[in-house]
Amino acid sequence: MEFGFTDRQTAFRNEVKKFLDRELPSEYDLAVINPAEDRYRDDVWELQKSLARKFGEKGWLKLSWPAEYSGKDNDPFLYYILQEEIHYRGAPGWDGFTIGMLAPTLIRFGTEKQKEQHLVPIGKGEIFWCEGFSEPEAGSDLASIQTTAWEDGNNLIINGQKIWTSGAHRADWCFLLARTDPSSPKKHMGLSFLLLDMKTQGISVRQISDMGGGHNLCQVFFDDVKVSKDNILGQPNHGWEVAMVLLDFERGLDIGPISTMRRIYDILVNYARENDLLNNNSVRNRLIDIYIDVETATLLSYRAAWIASKRMTPTGEVSISKTFSYEAQKRAAGNAMTILGSYGQLTKGSELARLNGLIQRWYVETFAFTLFTGSSEIQRNIIATRALGLPRA
Ligand SMILES: Cc1cc2nc3c(=O)[nH]c(=O)nc-3n(C[C@H](O)[C@H](O)[C@H](O)COP(=O)(O)OP(=O)(O)OC[C@H]3O[C@@H](n4cnc5c(N)ncnc54)[C@H](O)[C@@H]3O)c2cc1C
Known part of the structure; x- marks a missing residue:
């Protein structure tokens, strides 16, 4: 059992980090926490469009497409690493609907004419679905x-x-x-x-x-x-049949939000250090709980990605990963609120807000996480029937 990344994967991660250091504006908004939703905001949309095109120029939007569609036929883990790094920085530019869901479904089901029409602009980051x-x-x-x-x-x-x-x-x-x-x-x-x-x-x-x-x-x-x-x-x-394949791709996109959770964990440790809270047992325990959730969610997500990279269908594993990670984010956001105390409830723009209202936004947003791409209850039904072989309720 090996848990490490290959040299190629590590080199790619470093390349993405450097790219984001260079391309993200220095005053980049700390409260952009969920690129999947925040990228549509008026003040972020232009950056979304320009970064998507730059990802396209680097060939990063078609990393694992087959060579016949001008893809690089690469290790699917590179997509994972790309999403992890983008979300860790809260950066826009990545469009899960287009790149993570529609493109692989088009490659699987599309006619040559459909692929010709859509894959080229998708690979260049020119259109959004x-x-x-x-x-x-x-x-x-x-x-x-x-x-x-x-x-x-x-x-x-x-x-x-x-x-x-x-x-x-x-x-x-x-x-x-x-x-x-x-x-x-x-x-x-x-x-x-x-x-x-x-x-x-x-x-x-x-x-x-x-x-x-x-x-x-x-x-x-x-x-x-x-x-x-x-x-x-x-x-x-x-x-x-097409929609079910697409939803499997969608549910496999959970590494991004997990990476957001890791970023917020790092921000909170920093906050606790600067505010002399690291010796406070209640704060320490909540930080540790968040860390355990981040690590467990990451490993479950990697496991599902690894199975997919072996060209097997990880339906049960994806649902386990999705359920755990989105519920973990709700838990972690609650812990983060408690760490900030009364300041946690203040919104971005309030003069007393800590961390630019980041935790308040995250806390509110995580309520939607256990609903989209199939709610936690629906995921449990999938796990019951597809992973555990239990009869339908
Ligand atoms: C932020 C966000 C973004 C979204 N984006 C999109 C999008 O881009 N495109 C799109 O098509 N949809 C999108 N959705 C919709 C999302 O897919 C649905 O909200 C989801 O499928 C649940 O459907 P519903 O809201 O109608 O809830 P309902 O289906 O009415 O469910 C209500 C509650 O009942 C529970 N429930 C329902 N059926 C069962 C069952 N059989 N067993 C146990 N419990 C059950 C659910 O878990 C839920 O808690 C988005 C949702 C959110 C919150």
Whole structure:
């Protein structure tokens, strides 16, 4: 059993660190803690776009793509290291929907024409995608989707609504699930996975304000939106299979937030040192609890990534890792709040706020972590059936 990184992996990590040292503005905002959501902010979006293009120039957005798509056919762990370093710095530039989820799904299911059209701009960091799965009546029970895409000659006409679509107001394209066959006997059948240009006539986007002060979650409405049948990814009416593969890729993206947790742990140790709190037993114990969570989450995530790097499917391991790490972040954010005492509740901008309101934002944000990409309860169902072989409840 080996736990070390190879020389190549270590060299790559150092290269990414140096790149971020050089490219991140010196006054970079400490309260940018969750690049996945914060990158959509007005004051971060330009940096998101320019860093994505620079990652593209370095070939980092297609690190492990097959050589035939101008990828480098590399060790998939390099993606992991890239995400770890980006999140450790709270840097934008990485787009999980586009790079982590859609690109590998396109490589698996896309026609040559679809790959040609989309992989080139994705690899250059030029376009961003959003994920149109959830609907008001279809969250955990995703197969209950009601958005329809009925056939009209060579086109499909989409009508319906999505909700919680992160970054839809910024996205160039959307991948979505819609019902294409009304006669299917089961609800997860008769769905198709569609690729949709967000500039298409009939799409409207409404931002939603959340409790963390963000406006990145959106409602997306489709009103007679026309899309060519060429934009179906995978087989028509078999979108569920495509979506399940994509969700496996999505759930494998947990190393980023774990790295954020490590960064906040380091910031808190520094804070405790500067405020003479390292001898305080309560503070020490909470720091140690956070550290145990960081280390355990990291190892579980590495294990899932290692299995994937051997071209095996780590479905159970990914769900174990996702469940543990997102619940650990909630715990850790609670511990961080206690370390800061009453100052923990102060928001960025308050003159008395400590650490620029970082902990308050993190604490509020972690509540969403056990919901997206399948809630903790749904992950437990997956672990029960796919990892432990238990019967469905
Ligand atoms: C920050 C954030 C970003 C998101 N971004 C996107 C996005 O970009 N695109 C997208 O499509 N969606 C997105 N989502 C939506 C997310 O995927 C859903 O919130 C999630 O699938 C849960 O669905 P729901 O909110 O409808 O809750 P529900 O499904 O209504 O669940 C409510 C509660 O009941 C529990 N529950 C439901 N069913 C079961 C069951 N069978 N067994 C046990 N417990 C159950 C759930 O765990 C949950 O606690 C995002 C959500 C958040 C919070």
